[in-house]
Amino acid sequence: MSVITQGIRDLVKKAISDNTIFSKSYCPYCIGAKDLFDDIHVDYKALELNDHVDGDAIQKALAEMTKQNTVPNIFVNQQHIGGSDALKSALASGKLEKILKEAGIKAKL
Incomplete structure (x- = not known):
């Protein structure tokens, strides 16, 4: 049985409704993903799990939802990219x- 609270699940679902990169500020792969979005001029929301009080719980909820245990964990238009x-x-x-x-997002590709 999951120990992730409904509040954490709701927070994750709300964040997924945006273009969201679940990230850790020190992770080079996360920095690279954010740089890629910056390079193609796509707005995104970065949720830095290492700076969030519930970061560990958020990462566990993401792992349950996506089967991905690592960051960055990227969503675009509510679709899990990976x-x-x-x-x-x-x-x-x-x-x-x-x-x-x-x-309906314009990017410089």
Whole structure:
């Protein structure tokens, strides 16, 4: 049985409704993912788990939801992208461009 509270699940679900990177401020993969969004001029919300009082619980809730235990854990237009490598792959394959267009988000690709 999960020990994650409904409040944490609600917080995660609300954050997912934005373009969100669940991140840790010191993680080089997280920094790279945020840099990629900056480079293509896409607004995003970064939730720095190491700076959040409930960061550990948020990361556990994300692991339950996505089966991904690591950061960055990236969502665009409420779709789970994955981590840093998955984001780069989505960019290279055109998948990221498609997701952004579906959301009405203009990017400099």
